[in-house]
Amino acid sequence: MSTALERREQLKQVFHEASGCIRCPLSETRTTVVFGAGNADADLMFVGEAPGANEDRTGLPFVGQAGKLLDQLLGEIGLERDNVFIANVLKCRPPGNRDPRPAEIETCRGYLHRQLELIQPRVICTLGNFSTKLLRGDPTGISRIHGQPEVRVIGPRAVRLFPLYHPAAALYTRSMLETLRADFARLPEMLALEPPPQPQLVEPLAETVPEAAVEQPEDLLEEAAEQAAGVEQDPLVVDDDQLGLF
Numbered sequence: 001m002s003t004a005l006e007r008r009e010q011l012k013q014v015f016h017e018a019s020g021c022i023r024c025p026l027s028e029t030r031t032t033v034v035f036g037a038g039n040a041d042a043d044l045m046f047v048g049e050a051p052g053a054n055e056d057r058t059g060l061p062f063v064g065q066a067g068k069l070l071d072q073l074l075g076e077i078g079l080e081r082d083n084v085f086i087a088n089v090l091k092c093r094p095p096g097n098r099d100p101r102p103a104e105i106e107t108c109r110g111y112l113h114r115q116l117e118l119i120q121p122r123v124i125c126t127l128g129n130f131s132t133k134l135l136r137g138d139p140t141g142i143s144r145i146h147g148q149p150e151v152r153v154i155g156p157r158a159v160r161l162f163p164l165y166h167p168a169a170a171l172y173t174r175s176m177l178e179t180l181r182a183d184f185a186r187l188p189e190m191l192a193l194e195p196p197p198q199p200q201l202v203e204p205l206a207e208t209v210p211e212a213a214v215e216q217p218e219d220l221l222e223e224a225a226e227q228a229a230g231v232e233q234d235p236l237v238v239d240d241d242q243l244g245l246f
């Protein structure tokens with residue numbers, strides 16, 4: 001069991017990795033990787049679709065009109081961005097805001113899964129069809145299942161999954177906005193529930209680790225000496241403001 005601080009450090013490493021990602025062609029057209037932002041130990045996490053133009057420019061999720069609505073809805077239930085973590089299915093903007101493609105979702109899903117594993121939210125709100133279908137592993141559309149919480153095992157953990165309409169869709173349809181608002185209003189009660197029972201952990205069988213993969217004592221000593229001397233270990237500078245981890 002790792003501490004919140006250890007998980008946060010690991011999340012920063014995933015952030016560094018994602019920041020230079022060239023696993024799919026979106027890396028050629030993006031300006032910035034939008035990793036996600038918020039509280040690295042949040043109980044509540046939102047998963048949207050993909051960055052748009054504003055997000056691509058700033059590197060932060062949900063900073064356009066849809067983001068303003070998300071802020072407002074959070075405010076109505078007494079929460080702020082700093083209380084939650086906000087991420088997307090895709091970390092890079094699809095050109096012209098087109099829909100994410102299956103191959104892009106597949107290539108990017110490892111980042112989202114590591115975020116979920118490290119942040120360990122109790123409740124995950126999927127925003128719109130793409131994140132709902134991905135995290136439920138089922139093609140049922142959002143209009144059929146929004147507002148219906150369910151316990152799902154995602155990776156190693158059980159979470160309460162709560163599908164919601166995407167705020168961008170609600171911007172233009174009043175009835176959808178009212179539905180989204182009513183669904184949002186149920187979040188405090190959901191967050192107050194006990195976390196769902198976790199699946200039994202199966203102890204991994206002891207593996208033989210190849211010699212080269214084992215950190216040698218000299219490496220660790222060198223690392224400790226560098227740390228004591230204040231030498232930055234990671235060649236990438238961690239910018240917590242950009243990352244938005246609090």
Ligand code: URA
Pocket residue numbers: 048049050051052055060061062063064066067088168
């Ligand atoms: N829409 C999304 O799904 N994500 C963003 O970050 C912005 C708009």
